Amino acid sequence: MIVEIVPIQNLRYEKVTYYTARVEGRDASEFRDFQQRMSANTNDQIELNEIRRYIQKIGNEWGAEPVHFKDERAAERLPPPYYHFIDSDDPNDYGLRLYCIRLTKEIVILLNGGRKTDRNPERCKNCSQHFKFANRLAEKINEAITEKFIYLNSDTREIEIDEDFDLEL
Amino acid sequence: MTRKKKILVAEEMPEFDAGIAGMPEDSKIFVDKSLEIAQYIFRVMEEKGLKQKDLAVKMGKTEAEISKLLAGMHNYTLRSIAKIEAALGVTVVCTPASHKIAFPKLNEARTSYEKSEKKIESASLTAGNYGKLVQMNTNNGFQNVLKAI
Secondary structure, X not given: OEEEEEEEEXXXXXOOEEEEEEEOOOOOOHHXXXXXXXXXXXXXXXXXXXHHHHHHHHHHHHOOOHHHOEEEOOEEEEOOOOOOOOOOOOOOOOOEEEEEXXXXXXXXXXXXXXXXXXXXXXXXXXXXXXHHHHHHHHHHHHHHHHOOOEEEXXXXXXXXXXXXXXXXX | OOOOEOOOOOEOOHHHHHHHHOOXXXXXXXHHHHHHHHHHHHHHHHHOOOOHHXXXXXXXXXXXXXXXXXXXXXXXXXXXXXXXXXXXXXXXXXXXXXXXXXXXXXXXXHHHHHHHHHHHHHOOOOHHHHHHHHHHHHHHHHHHHHXXX
C-alpha cells in the first residue's frame, strides 16, 4: 500500500506542525477516520476532545517534547503518559489511544487508534492494527530520512519528500 | 543538484476546532493544568539532573511506583503532588495564599494594579480623561508588575 503524508491546514501551530497520513484508496485520512469513529460514542467523545486539546496546547505552547508522548516502539501515542482517564470502572479500559509519530519537537504525524482494552496493544482488538500501522510507517519514514528521500526542514517545520519517492508499506 | 520536492496536498479539519470549542471548561482546565504540571516537574528534574530513580529514593518509593505515577497509571493527586514538591524542593501548585508568601513584591504590585483598575471602572470614560486613566493605570500598576517579575 502507498501512504501519502498530508499536512493538516488548521493544525499548523506556533511550535508544532501536524500532519496525518492517507492510505491510497481509502476515503478518509487516518486522523480524520479516528475523529469520525470516536465521535460516535459519548464517552469516546469526551476523551477525543481532551486529546484534541492536548494536541492544540502542545502545538501552541509547549512543543512536542518527549515528556508529552508515550513511546510505542518506533511510534508514539497520545494522550500523554501522565494522563489517566478516570471515568471508567472497567479495569480493562485503558482509555483512548491515538498513535502518532513524533519526528522532531516541531513535526508530528497524527494517525489512528481506538479504545485500548488490553495491556498489550498488539492483543487489543481496537488498537492492534493502528499500533502496527504506526510502527511500520515510523520505521519506513526513519529509513527514508536516513536515505535522504525525506527531509525534515527545521526552519519551515515541514516534511519535504523527494518528488519520485513513494512511501510503500 | 537540488532535488524536486513532492507537493503535499493539505487537508482542513474543522471538526478538530469545533470539538475543542464545545468542550466543558473543566475538561479544558484539566488538560491545560496536567500539561503545565508535567512540563514543570520534568523541567525541574532535568535542571537538578534527577532521574526517575533519584526521585523514587527522595520520595521513599520504589522506582516502579514512581514510574506508574509519572507514566499516568495514576492521576496526580494533592498527596502525590505534595510528595513531589517535598522531593524536588519546589512549589508545583501555587495558591493565592502561597503566592503571597513566595512573591510579596508581585503581590504588592498586583494590589496596586487592581486598585487602579477599579479607578478606571468607576470613572466616566470620556474622550478627555481616558488617556490620563490609561497613563495612571500603566504607571501605578502594570509597570510595577513587570518590574516585580
